Amino acid sequence: MVNSPGRQRRRPIRSNTIIVRVSTVHASRRSRNAAARSNRRREAAEQADIDEAIQLGRRLGIILPQTATGIQAAPPSNTENRQEPLFGSYFDADIRDEWADSPIATHAEYFRLRRYAERRETIAQQWAELDNEATAAYLYNQQSTSNWTTPAANPSTNLSRCVCASKDISERRVDMIDIIHRHGGLLVKFCKCTPDVIRLIHYGYFACSADEPRTAFSIRLVQYHHFLWQASAVPASAFIESLSSFLDTRTTSPLFNRGSNHKRRELRVPFTLCIDLYNRILNKSRKIYEDGLRFTSIDKWASKCPRCFGPILNEVRNPGEATVHLSMDGNFQQRHYAHSSKDCPVEDQYPELFLHPSKITTDIEQLAATDAVATGINPPCSETHKAANDTRDGSTWDKCDDNGLFASTCRHDVPLIIANIHKTGEKLYYPLSIIRNFLVDFPDYKVGVLYDIGCHLEAHIKKRNLLSDRIADLQFGTSVFHAYVHEWSCQVKYNPRFNDGWGLTDGEGLERFWLFLSPLVSTLRVSTRLHRLTSIQSRAEYYSAKLTSSTADWLSKKSSDCTETIKSSASILRQLHALPNPTTPGTNYTNTFFERQWDLERNYHLNINQTREKARQELGHLLCLQEELDASLRRVATSTEQAISRAHACANIAIQIRNQRITIGAHALIDNLNSVQSDLLWKVWYSKINIRQQFLALAEERQPLRQACRIGEHTTLGTRASTRLMDSVRDRGRALHAAVDAYTARVLAFRAACPTRHAPPTMTYAELLRLQPDDPFWNDGLFTNGNEPWAIDANTQRGIRFLASLKRGEEEHRRLGWEVRRAMCWATSCHDAIWGTMRTMAEARHVNTTPLPQAVLPLVCHEALDSHSSMVHRMPGAPQQVQGTSHKFQASTIRSQEPRRILQVHANTQQVPANRCQVPSLVVVHARLIELARLQVEWDGKIVEVFEQTPPQAGDVELLQAWELQISQITRAMRNGHLSGIPGDIHEQLLFPNGRPRSPSPEDHESDSDTHGNRHNSSDEAELVGHPDEGNDNIENRPEDDDDEDEDIEPLFQQLMDEVLLDNLTRATS
Known part of the structure; x- marks a missing residue:
C-alpha cells in the first residue's frame, strides 16, 4: 500500500515494559530494521537486569525460589494462605490484588511491623524510666499545691532554680490544655538537669511525650477525666472532642496542627498518653502503700474484699464448711479485633488482676498429659452446656486475637482473678488455673466453687487426679439461676439450695460484673491489647471499691433476706408438722x-x-x-x-x-x-x-x-x-x-x-411458666420409685425443700456474722496501722530523728521515691546549722560538700534524716487514711446493727470498743475540720488531738512550746505535721546584731537551696 504524502503511518512495537512507536514516514527499510534491532537489544538488556534482580532477591531471602519464574508469572491461585492485612487497617480479601500476595510485600510488611514494634518498645522504655520520678514529683506537688487547688509554678517564668549553663537551657512551644483554659504554643523553658516530663509536673501538667513534649494536659483535667471515666466509661475521643468544643468558645483562636492554618489538632492520642501516665502513677502509689506497710498476700486480698479475706478470729464452722465462696464464668463479648493492633503485652505488663499466661501454660500441659485418662467422662447434663465441650478456637472468631475473658469473683461480686482468653473457647484449664493460683495464697482455707458446669469440672479434676493435694478442701456447685438446665440428679448434688454449706450464695456475681463492663465492649475491641487489659483492670478496681463502700448496705439487706427466709420456711414447716404422715400412721x-x-x-x-x-x-x-x-x-x-x-x-x-x-x-x-x-x-x-x-x-x-x-x-x-x-x-x-x-x-x-x-402430676402451660428450678415437678423419681414418699408424696417433697431453705437461711445468718466481723476487724487494724505510721513519721520529724525508725523505712525509702529521697537534702532548710557558724558560711558549704556526703550516707546505710523526704510517703498514707475514714463513717450504723443481730463470738466486746473509739475520733476530727479530704493536707490535731508528746531534750521542748499549734500556709512548712527544728537549737545565744545580716542572707540561702534541689534531681536522673 502506498502512503499518501500528507499522512503518517505508525506501527506499534510492544514489549514487556514499554510501548515503542516507530515512525515509518519517509523511512527506508534499512533504518526501520536498525531501529528494530536496537529495540531487541534494549529488551534483552532489560530482561537481564530483571533476572539479576530476581537472583539477588532469592539470595537475600526476599523472593522464594518457587514464587518467581519470570517477570510475567501469574499470581498464585491459592487464596487460603494470604497474608494478614497491613497494620492499622483491614481490607477484605476479595479486593486485594496480586501485589498483596507478593513475597516482596510480605517482606516489607514484616519490617514495617518490626519497626513499629521497636518504636513502641522504645517509647514504653522511655516512659518506664520516668515513672518513679514522675510518681515522686506528683506526690510532692500534690501536697505543696493542695492537690492543685492552689496555683503551681508558672511555666512562662524563668528557670530561677536551675543550675544549668545558659547553653543547656532551651525554649519550646507547648500547647498547655486545662479544664477551663487553653494556651496554644506557650513558650516554655526546659533544661538538661530536669526531664521535661518532671518539669511539667511541677508546673501542674502531664506531658504527652517522654521526649520533647509539644502538648501537655493539666493534672486536674486528667484527674477529672479519671473519675468521670470510672463512673460512666466515657470514651477518650468523646471526652476530648467535647473539651475542645468547650475550650474553643473560651479562646480567641482555635488550636491548629503545627505548620497548618486550617487543620485542627487531633488530641485523642496525646490525651490517652497522659491517662496512661496517671494510671501508672496511681499503681505506683498503691505499691508504695502496700510495700511500705509490709502487706502480705492475705492483706492484699483483704483490700479487695474485707468481708471474705479480713482477719479470721474465733470463727466456729462445721467440718467441711467453706471459708470463702468463688464464682467463675466466661464472657465472649469482651473480644479484641486482631487488626486493631499488633502489640503483644509481656507478662510484666499484665495488670495485677490478670493471670499471667505462663501460669496458664502449666495447666494446659497437665491437661494435655491426662487426656487419655479423661475418656468416658460424661455427666448427665454435660451436653446441655456449650462450655462443657467448647470446641471454639481461633477459627471461630477469625478476626479476633483475644476472644474474651474468664473471671472469678467472691460471693460479694468482687472480681478476684481474670484470665484473658486468647484464640480459644471456654477451656477447662482456665477455671483450673484460677483455682490453683487462688489456693496458693490460702493453704488453710476451704473453698466453695460455683460454676455453671461445676459437675463437669469436678468430674474432670477427680478423674485426672488434678489438685490432688487440695481436693479435700474444695466443694463444687452450680450457680443457682443456671441450675434449671441441669438434670435433677445433678441438682441433687450440686444445687447450692439443696446442699449444706452454701448459705444463700447464688453464684451469679459474674453476670453482674459482665454487665458493669458492657460499656467498654465497643471501645476495647479496637484499642490496643495492653489498653484493653489496663482498662478492664481500672474498671474492675472501681467496681470493687464501690462494692466495698456498700458493704454495710449489702450486709443489712442480706440479713433481712435471710431472716425472712428463716421465718417463712419455719412457718411452712410448722404447718406441715400439724399434718398426719400417711407413711407412718398415727x-x-x-x-x-x-x-x-x-x-x-x-x-x-x-x-x-x-x-x-x-x-x-x-x-x-x-x-x-x-x-x-x-x-x-x-x-x-x-x-x-x-x-x-x-x-x-x-x-x-x-x-x-x-x-x-x-x-x-x-x-x-x-x-x-x-x-x-x-x-x-x-x-x-x-x-x-x-x-x-x-x-x-x-x-x-x-x-x-x-x-x-x-x-x-x-x-x-x-x-x-x-x-x-x-x-x-x-x-x-x-x-x-x-x-x-x-x-x-x-x-x-x-x-x-x-x-x-400414683400417677405423675398434670401441668398447664401457665403453671409451667411459673415453676422454679427446684420445684418437685422436675423430679423424675416417681417413674422408678413409685412407692417412696420422697418421690410421690407432695407434702414430703415440700417439707424437704423448705427444710433445706431453713438450713440455708441459718447458714447465711451465721456466715454474715463472720463477714461483718472480718470487715470490722480489717478496718480497725488498717486504721491503727495507718494512724500509727503517720504518728511515727510526724514524731520523727518533730524530734529530728536520724535515722528514721525501722517501722517507716520501707515506706520512706521505697524504690519509687528514691529520686525524691536523694534530692530532698538539697532543698531549703534540710541541712542543720552548725553551732557557732553563720548562715552565710553554711550556705557556702552546702553546694560543695554536704549534699554529696548525705547522699552517700543515705545510699549505703539508709541513714535518712527526718525531713521533707517523708512528704510523698505521707501523701500516700494520708490518702489511704481519708478513704478508710470515709468508709468507716459510711459503714457505721448498719454494720453495727448487723453485728449485734448475728451470733456472738469471742472477742466481740474488744472489737466493738475499738470500732466505736475510732468512729468517735474520726467524727470529732471531721467536726473540727481536722480531717481534710486533700491528700497531704495534714492537721497536727488529727494525729495529736491531745497535743504533742514531750520532746526528749529541754531545748526541743522550748522550741516546741514556741511553735505548738500553729499551721503555716507556705508549702515548705505545711509539708509535714509540725514545724522544722533545724537551726533553732542555740537561738538564744545568737547575737542581736546578726538579725539584719540574717535578713539579708535569707533570700540568698533560699535561692541557693532551690538551685541545689534541681542539681540533685539531675544527679538522680543520670
Missing part, C-alpha cells in the same frame, strides 16, 4: 422424717444406673413415635407414595421397639405393672423430658429479654433484633404448649389404665 410429719427422706432421694440419684434409665427413656421415645405414626395412618393418605412411606416408617419403628425391649430385658417392666401399663409410663416419662427440653429452649430464647439492662433503658436489643427475638419466642412457646398438651393426654391415659398407682 404420727405427724417431722424434720427428722424429712431429713431421712432427703438422704434416700440423694442416695438414689447419686447411685442411679444412667445406662438403664437412658434405655427406658429411649423406649418411651420410640413408643411415642409409634403412637404418632398410628395416628397418621388413620388419616387419609394424599397419595400412594405417602401411604407406602407411612407403612415403612411404622415397620422401622416396630423393629426398633423390639430391639430396645431386648436391650432392656426384664427392666422394661416395673412395680408389678404389665407391659401395656409400663409402656404408658415410659411414654409419660419421655413426654416430661420433652417438656423440659422445650422449656429450656424457651428460657434460652427469653434470656436476652430478662437480662438486666442499664438504668434508663428497657432493653439492650435493637428494634429488628427485638422483633426477630419475639417471633422466635412465640415459636418456642407454641412448641412448648404442644408438648404440655401431649404430656397431659398421656398422663390421663396412664391414670385410666393404672388407677391404683
Whole structure:
C-alpha cells in the first residue's frame, strides 16, 4: 500500500515494559530494521537486569525460589494462605490484588511491623524510666499545691532554680490544655538537669511525650477525666472532642496542627498518653502503700474484699464448711479485633488482676498429659452446656486475637482473678488455673466453687487426679439461676439450695460484673491489647471499691433476706408438722422424717444406673413415635407414595421397639405393672423430658429479654433484633404448649389404665411458666420409685425443700456474722496501722530523728521515691546549722560538700534524716487514711446493727470498743475540720488531738512550746505535721546584731537551696 504524502503511518512495537512507536514516514527499510534491532537489544538488556534482580532477591531471602519464574508469572491461585492485612487497617480479601500476595510485600510488611514494634518498645522504655520520678514529683506537688487547688509554678517564668549553663537551657512551644483554659504554643523553658516530663509536673501538667513534649494536659483535667471515666466509661475521643468544643468558645483562636492554618489538632492520642501516665502513677502509689506497710498476700486480698479475706478470729464452722465462696464464668463479648493492633503485652505488663499466661501454660500441659485418662467422662447434663465441650478456637472468631475473658469473683461480686482468653473457647484449664493460683495464697482455707458446669469440672479434676493435694478442701456447685438446665440428679448434688454449706450464695456475681463492663465492649475491641487489659483492670478496681463502700448496705439487706427466709420456711414447716404422715400412721410429719427422706432421694440419684434409665427413656421415645405414626395412618393418605412411606416408617419403628425391649430385658417392666401399663409410663416419662427440653429452649430464647439492662433503658436489643427475638419466642412457646398438651393426654391415659398407682402430676402451660428450678415437678423419681414418699408424696417433697431453705437461711445468718466481723476487724487494724505510721513519721520529724525508725523505712525509702529521697537534702532548710557558724558560711558549704556526703550516707546505710523526704510517703498514707475514714463513717450504723443481730463470738466486746473509739475520733476530727479530704493536707490535731508528746531534750521542748499549734500556709512548712527544728537549737545565744545580716542572707540561702534541689534531681536522673 502506498502512503499518501500528507499522512503518517505508525506501527506499534510492544514489549514487556514499554510501548515503542516507530515512525515509518519517509523511512527506508534499512533504518526501520536498525531501529528494530536496537529495540531487541534494549529488551534483552532489560530482561537481564530483571533476572539479576530476581537472583539477588532469592539470595537475600526476599523472593522464594518457587514464587518467581519470570517477570510475567501469574499470581498464585491459592487464596487460603494470604497474608494478614497491613497494620492499622483491614481490607477484605476479595479486593486485594496480586501485589498483596507478593513475597516482596510480605517482606516489607514484616519490617514495617518490626519497626513499629521497636518504636513502641522504645517509647514504653522511655516512659518506664520516668515513672518513679514522675510518681515522686506528683506526690510532692500534690501536697505543696493542695492537690492543685492552689496555683503551681508558672511555666512562662524563668528557670530561677536551675543550675544549668545558659547553653543547656532551651525554649519550646507547648500547647498547655486545662479544664477551663487553653494556651496554644506557650513558650516554655526546659533544661538538661530536669526531664521535661518532671518539669511539667511541677508546673501542674502531664506531658504527652517522654521526649520533647509539644502538648501537655493539666493534672486536674486528667484527674477529672479519671473519675468521670470510672463512673460512666466515657470514651477518650468523646471526652476530648467535647473539651475542645468547650475550650474553643473560651479562646480567641482555635488550636491548629503545627505548620497548618486550617487543620485542627487531633488530641485523642496525646490525651490517652497522659491517662496512661496517671494510671501508672496511681499503681505506683498503691505499691508504695502496700510495700511500705509490709502487706502480705492475705492483706492484699483483704483490700479487695474485707468481708471474705479480713482477719479470721474465733470463727466456729462445721467440718467441711467453706471459708470463702468463688464464682467463675466466661464472657465472649469482651473480644479484641486482631487488626486493631499488633502489640503483644509481656507478662510484666499484665495488670495485677490478670493471670499471667505462663501460669496458664502449666495447666494446659497437665491437661494435655491426662487426656487419655479423661475418656468416658460424661455427666448427665454435660451436653446441655456449650462450655462443657467448647470446641471454639481461633477459627471461630477469625478476626479476633483475644476472644474474651474468664473471671472469678467472691460471693460479694468482687472480681478476684481474670484470665484473658486468647484464640480459644471456654477451656477447662482456665477455671483450673484460677483455682490453683487462688489456693496458693490460702493453704488453710476451704473453698466453695460455683460454676455453671461445676459437675463437669469436678468430674474432670477427680478423674485426672488434678489438685490432688487440695481436693479435700474444695466443694463444687452450680450457680443457682443456671441450675434449671441441669438434670435433677445433678441438682441433687450440686444445687447450692439443696446442699449444706452454701448459705444463700447464688453464684451469679459474674453476670453482674459482665454487665458493669458492657460499656467498654465497643471501645476495647479496637484499642490496643495492653489498653484493653489496663482498662478492664481500672474498671474492675472501681467496681470493687464501690462494692466495698456498700458493704454495710449489702450486709443489712442480706440479713433481712435471710431472716425472712428463716421465718417463712419455719412457718411452712410448722404447718406441715400439724399434718398426719400417711407413711407412718398415727404420727405427724417431722424434720427428722424429712431429713431421712432427703438422704434416700440423694442416695438414689447419686447411685442411679444412667445406662438403664437412658434405655427406658429411649423406649418411651420410640413408643411415642409409634403412637404418632398410628395416628397418621388413620388419616387419609394424599397419595400412594405417602401411604407406602407411612407403612415403612411404622415397620422401622416396630423393629426398633423390639430391639430396645431386648436391650432392656426384664427392666422394661416395673412395680408389678404389665407391659401395656409400663409402656404408658415410659411414654409419660419421655413426654416430661420433652417438656423440659422445650422449656429450656424457651428460657434460652427469653434470656436476652430478662437480662438486666442499664438504668434508663428497657432493653439492650435493637428494634429488628427485638422483633426477630419475639417471633422466635412465640415459636418456642407454641412448641412448648404442644408438648404440655401431649404430656397431659398421656398422663390421663396412664391414670385410666393404672388407677391404683400414683400417677405423675398434670401441668398447664401457665403453671409451667411459673415453676422454679427446684420445684418437685422436675423430679423424675416417681417413674422408678413409685412407692417412696420422697418421690410421690407432695407434702414430703415440700417439707424437704423448705427444710433445706431453713438450713440455708441459718447458714447465711451465721456466715454474715463472720463477714461483718472480718470487715470490722480489717478496718480497725488498717486504721491503727495507718494512724500509727503517720504518728511515727510526724514524731520523727518533730524530734529530728536520724535515722528514721525501722517501722517507716520501707515506706520512706521505697524504690519509687528514691529520686525524691536523694534530692530532698538539697532543698531549703534540710541541712542543720552548725553551732557557732553563720548562715552565710553554711550556705557556702552546702553546694560543695554536704549534699554529696548525705547522699552517700543515705545510699549505703539508709541513714535518712527526718525531713521533707517523708512528704510523698505521707501523701500516700494520708490518702489511704481519708478513704478508710470515709468508709468507716459510711459503714457505721448498719454494720453495727448487723453485728449485734448475728451470733456472738469471742472477742466481740474488744472489737466493738475499738470500732466505736475510732468512729468517735474520726467524727470529732471531721467536726473540727481536722480531717481534710486533700491528700497531704495534714492537721497536727488529727494525729495529736491531745497535743504533742514531750520532746526528749529541754531545748526541743522550748522550741516546741514556741511553735505548738500553729499551721503555716507556705508549702515548705505545711509539708509535714509540725514545724522544722533545724537551726533553732542555740537561738538564744545568737547575737542581736546578726538579725539584719540574717535578713539579708535569707533570700540568698533560699535561692541557693532551690538551685541545689534541681542539681540533685539531675544527679538522680543520670
